[in-house]
Amino acid sequence: MAKFSHVNSTIREGFRMAIEAIRQNKLRSILTLLGISIGVFSVIGVMTAIRTLESSVNSQLDIxxxxxxxxxxxxxxxxxxxxxxxxxxxxxxxxxxxxxxxxxxxxxxxxxxxxxxxxxxxxxxxxxxxxxxxxxxxxxxxxxxxxxxxxxxxxxxxxxxxxxxxxxxxxxxxxxxxxxxxxxxxxxxxxxxxxxxxxxxxxxxxxxxxxxxxxxxxxxxxxxxxxxxxxxxxxxxxxxxxxxxxxxxxxxxxxxxxxxxxxxxxxxxxxxxxxxxNEELMETFAGFTGGIKIFAGSVSVIALLVAGIGIMNIMLVSVTERIKEIGIRKAIGATRRDILTQFLMEAIFLSQFGGVVGVILGIAGGNVVAIVLNVPAVVPMDWAFYGMAVCSLIGIGFGIYPAWRAANLDPIESLRFE
Amino acid sequence: MADLISLKEIKRYYDVGGEIVRALDGIDLIIEPNEYISIMGPSGSGKSTLMNMIGCLDTPTKGVYEFEGELVHEMDDNQLASIRNRKIGFVFQTFNLLPKATALRNVEVPLIYANISKSERIEKAEKALNAVGLHDRMHHKPNELSGGQRQRVAIARALVNDPSILLADEPTGNLDSKSGVEIMKILDSLHDDGNTIILVTHEEYIADHADRTINLFDGKIKEDIKTNKRIRVSS
Structure with missing residues (x-):
């Protein structure tokens, strides 16, 4: 229980730090977010468009x-x-x-x-x-x-x-x-x-x-x-x-x-x-959309990879900028895990925030197809969920090294850092 | 009375580009509760290293360090962090406050790492700030406070977890003389309230506040004298 509340308060502290860090470096954060947003946007956009097409086809299967x-x-x-x-x-x-x-x-x-x-x-x-x-x-x-x-x-x-x-x-x-x-x-x-x-x-x-x-x-x-x-x-x-x-x-x-x-x-x-x-029409269509899905998927993987590198870069800068702060926090009792969690939270928060923006834009963009085809708009909750999960993974995957570096800074050296 | 701190044959060597620097070269030191100690010595004598050692920021290359019976020299990073959090309060020359956080928030941070609930944190932090006379400056950020006020926030932060010892590294070094006097008054009264305080300074008149002065030279204790010069306000 105590452990849990400790984790909880550390996460909250990390969340707070993340928001502060993002607020302090608006342009930098937005550019980083943009990378993630574009990656997520491309995958969600294409998947939403395909979902729209599919539902359009399904509803009009009575050709x-x-x-x-x-x-x-x-x-x-x-x-x-x-x-x-x-x-x-x-x-x-x-x-x-x-x-x-x-x-x-x-x-x-x-x-x-x-x-x-x-x-x-x-x-x-x-x-x-x-x-x-x-x-x-x-x-x-x-x-x-x-x-x-x-x-x-x-x-x-x-x-x-x-x-x-x-x-x-x-x-x-x-x-x-x-x-x-x-x-x-x-x-x-x-x-x-x-x-x-x-x-x-x-x-x-x-x-x-x-x-x-x-x-x-x-x-x-x-x-x-x-x-x-x-x-x-x-x-x-x-x-x-x-x-x-x-x-x-x-x-x-x-x-x-x-x-x-x-x-x-x-x-x-x-x-x-x-x-x-009708079955054959559906199969042919599914084969066609399958190809697009794979293509969009691989483009998005590359985009997200680039975005992840962007996050890692920004986190490394962020760690370097806050060496003194890390020293202070360690001196007053922060453990390695506390520092690790805080920086990891920041990376996850950055990527999640970018992810949310990307998901919203992607769903909106994908539903342009729905408007063109004059079919009801689609909200692919499953893809939105996958998108956010992938963002978390990117945040963790690319945030872990900078966070690890922050956590392992020597407190005395860090305190002396100006 | 049980020893608060016991250092035996403490050595701390640094390898600086192949050359071994003996920052501490065999320190034996016993500190008892409610002592008021100043550590003096020229630059490079090992003051800061000793301070970091006592503050559990650093671990000895050799030697035995007991803090309230716990063997600090055998501790891992997490245990050191925990002992720093619970038992030690730091006051630095350059204040070392989190620049973007309010005074209250700064004082709250050690309590976050001590896993204390939010309402209790705020209550304790407010109390600590009241104790150093900053009840009306709680929601100001460090850059909105004077040097003396910043150092008082730092003292409040150091005390908020009820530490066993307060370590002050040149606490008046960055302050004008008037603020310096204020800070020393606070430290004196904290000692009168039963706190154990260690001051690192190179100013004779600051060191004079303490009851015991330790002079370091080349990583060794050159002098360890009980002074009792200060006119004590009897409690």
Missing amino acids: LGTNTFTINKSPAIQIHGPGGNRKIRQRKNITYAHYEEIKRKAKLPLRVSVLDGTGERNIRYKDKTLKKSAELRGADEWALRSINAYLADGRNFTPDDIRFARNVTILGPDILDILFPFEDPLGKAIKIKGIDYTVIGVTERKGQAFGQSQDYFVLIPISLYIQRFSNRWTSLGIVFEAESADMYEKTMDEAIGLMRVIRKVPVGEENDFSILS
């Missing part, structure tokens, strides 16, 4: 519908080397025939539908035109479900719309805002590349994902799309929806097997198509 996956020619996010890219480019396109065949043969999926998209700017209603190109999608009656959108007004495509390639269209709310700011769009005809399409429906607003609007699209029947907008590079996406989460894996296995048969992939060769699922 695809639930229990849904898509087979495409090439992956959504390509992270292969140049050789890998060529391999993907040389894959055969996925055609409408492929879609029809797999739809006929697949037993497990709840539904199989088809989807493709291209950029198209030449879309107008009377004198109103688009400034930048919209996502023009060839779709079937399941497309809304595939892209996880809901009708706000009007009707969906019917199988007959698709079969007979009727000139009908469903608009995303962003398109609606531009072409029909004051008019009811239903039944009106818009021109896409000069050809009339009757608006039969509009969808609900989805907002942004990955910083991009998900509402800037025009849907037309896939049959029309293939006639009018396809070229030799057009490769369709086939969307599968499993009956349930339990059936998801099996459905995917069946689809992959059938696709290999249809596209005549020899046994032992890789798939010549890619599967896109």
Whole structure:
């Protein structure tokens, strides 16, 4: 108990000394703090930004519908080397025939539908035109479900719309805002590349994902799309929806097997198509953020190392400046441990103070990303805690030598020091 | 009466660039409670070394040092720090106060190392400052105090832990004569209150305050005389 209160009073004394020392050398202390702050800021800032991105992705994981996956020619996010890219480019396109065949043969999926998209700017209603190109999608009656959108007004495509390639269209709310700011769009005809399409429906607003609007699209029947907008590079996406989460894996296995048969992939060769699922999107994203985390981590380690050396330097100066004081304290009964604790406290206090500033700035800076992405701000308590813990370690690690030097000063020599 | 301090054959040698300096070269000294001693001698005679030795700041190269029966020459750093804290009060020529701390705070510091609670610390420190007549200067920093006041703060600091002995190293050396007289009055009355005091000085008239004068020369005691010149105020 006595021991504890002694430690306690020594720590309090050290704390007081630290504040006094910092107050007496404001500029010097601030510069030292700045080193730590920048190091902590960089790591907390990046981690907060990534956390924001992650929460944004998690909250918008409904880019695809639930229990849904898509087979495409090439992956959504390509992270292969140049050789890998060529391999993907040389894959055969996925055609409408492929879609029809797999739809006929697949037993497990709840539904199989088809989807493709291209950029198209030449879309107008009377004198109103688009400034930048919209996502023009060839779709079937399941497309809304595939892209996880809901009708706000009007009707969906019917199988007959698709079969007979009727000139009908469903608009995303962003398109609606531009072409029909004051008019009811239903039944009106818009021109896409000069050809009339009757608006039969509009969808609900989805907002942004990955910083991009998900509402800037025009849907037309896939049959029309293939006639009018396809070229030799057009490769369709086939969307599968499993009956349930339990059936998801099996459905995917069946689809992959059938696709290999249809596209005549020899046994032992890789798939010549890619599967896109929410899980895969998340994994790709996690791989990407993981890389950033490692990079930010190593930059921060270097920054903190430099900051630590700064603290050590300042503490050595501080010890030299206060040799006399150390002598006095020893003469009136301070033990080595008392002096060691006091100087160590000062180093820890310096680094902690810098750490707090860094954490606050880092969280603020990282949340700029949240503002840009329009998602709720994130306070990564765990990283804040790690940051402060690392600061303590730096304070101890780089403060121990100066403190040890102070503690081992000879009291007589120190008292004589002027 | 039991000895307060007993030095036997105390030697303290320094190695200064290969040359051995015999700062203390065989000191035998017994100090009893409530003695008032002055240590005199020319520069280099070993006054300060003896003072540091008695004050447990230094340890002998050879010899036996007993402080209230405790063997100081065998102590480690922590034990020395503890004995300095509990049993010894230092008063220095240059005051040696913490410049950024108030008078009260300066007097409080030994109590921090003695592990005394904050309320008790303040109470004791205030009492010690009252005793040296500084009750109205407690919250001033050393640079706001006169030399004599600073030395009184130093005396209050030395006494705050009720030490067994007060060591004063040229306590009037940096003071004008009037302040010097004041400080000596305080020391005299402290002795009258039962404190043991050792003064290091090279001023005859300061040494005259003491009851016993020890003259050092070349690290040895040349003279050890009971003086009793001072007209004692009987208690």
